[in-house]
C-alpha cells in the first residue's frame with residue numbers, strides 16, 4: 001500500500017450496554033478501493049460504518065481517515081458520505097430536490113448548471129432519470145432507495161460508506177444495478193466501503209472483501225483468496241451456493257482422510273497429525289459425477305443459482321460471480337488435467353433442479369454430499385442409483401473440527 005490507508009480501524013470496540021457490537025475490529029481500505037464488508041445480521045457491519053462516519057464513538061481503538069486520527073472530529077468534518085439502509089429522504093420534496101440538497105450545503109455548493117448536470121448524470125445511471133419530478137413519498141421502496149444512493153453519490157467525498165444500498169430492489173434490478181454501480185464515475189474514483197450480507201454481491205463487487213463475525217474481522221482478501229484459502233469453515237460456508245460440503249472425519253496414520261464409519265478414505269495433500277478430528281471441504285461444483293470424464297475442472301456450466309453476478313461466472317478459477325479481467329492464469333486451484341482424479345462411489349439420495357443444472361445429493365456410507373451437475377448429465381439419475389464421483393485433490397480443503405464457540409480453522413501446509 002502506498003501512502004496511508006483511506007480508511008483504517010485498529011482495535012475498535014463498541015458496546016451498547018451489555019451488547020458488544022464491535023470487538024477489537026481491524027480494517028484497512030486502500031485509497032480508491034471498492035471494499036465489501038460481508039457478514040450475517042448482527043455481525044457489526046452498520047456499527048462499523050457509523051463509527052467511521054463519526055455517528056458512534058468507540059470505547060476503544062482508533063479510526064483514521066487518510067492517516068489522520070478522527071478522535072474528536074465531527075461527522076460533518078470527516079468528509080465521508082454515508083447511505084443508510086433506512087434512508088432519510090424528504091418525502092414531500094421531489095426526487096430532484098432530494099438529490100440537489102447535498103449540493104446546496106456550503107461545503108459542496110455547485111453552480112446551478114453544474115449541479116443539474118451532475119444530478120442528471122447520476123440519476124440516469126441509477127435509472128431514475130424519469131422520476132426526478134416525482135415526490136419521493138410517491139415512489140416505490142426500490143425507487144426511493146435509488147434516490148437515497150444518488151444523494152450520497154452526487155457530492156464529492158473522500159469515501160462512500162454504503163449500507164446494503166440495493167437491499168430493497170427486486171432480484172433483476174439488483175443484478176442490473178450491481179453491474180451499473182461500479183461503472184459510476186464517482187464510485188470508480190472514490191474509496192468505497194460497501195456493506196452487504198449477500199456473498200454473491202460481495203464477490204461481484206469487491207476489489208477485496210472482509211468477512212466479519214461477532215464484531216471481529218475473520219479474514220480479508222481478494223475473492224480468490226477467500227474462495228481458495230478460507231481462514232475457517234465460517235468463511236468457507238459464506239461463499240458458494242449450494243454450500244461447500246464439510247465432511248467430518250479423522251486423519252489416519254497414513255495421512256489419509258477417513259470418514260467416521262470407514263466407508264471411504266481419501267489421500268490428503270496437507271499433512272495433519274494422525275488421529276486429528278477434521279472436516280474435509282469440497283465444493284459442489286468441484287465434484288464430477290459418472291467417472292473420469294469430468295475430472296478436469298468442475299462443472300463447466302455457469303452458476304445457475306448465483307446468476308445475479310455479472311460476467312461469465314466461472315472464469316476466475318472457480319470463483320462464481322467473477323469477471324476475470326486480469327488475463328493470464330486464473331487463480332490457484334484450477335491446475336486442470338495433471339493431477340490424477342480421486343474416485344468415490346455412492347448412491348443418489350435426491351436430485352433438485354437448479355435451472356440449467358441439477359443439485360445431486362449423494363450418500364456415501366452414513367454421509368451425504370452435494371454436487372452440481374449439468375442438467376443433461378443428471379437427467380437419468382434416480383434415488384438409490386449407484387454413482388461414481390470424481391474429485392480433484394487440489395480442490396480439497398482441510399479444516400479442524402468445528403468447536404461450539406469457534407469454527408474450525410483451515411489446515412494448510
Ligand SMILES: Nc1ncnc2c1ncn2[C@@H]1O[C@H](COP(=O)(O)OP(=O)(O)OP(=O)(O)O)[C@@H](O)[C@H]1O
Pocket residue numbers: 016019020021039040041042043044045046047048197
Ligand atoms: N443502538 C443500539 N443499541 C443497542 N444495541 C445495538 C445498537 N446498534 C446495534 N446494536 C447491536 O450491535 C450488534 C451489531 O449491530 P449492527 O447493526 O452493526 O449489525 P449488522 O451487521 O449491521 O446487522 P444487519 O445486517 O442486521 O444490519 C447487534 O447485536 C445489534 O443488536
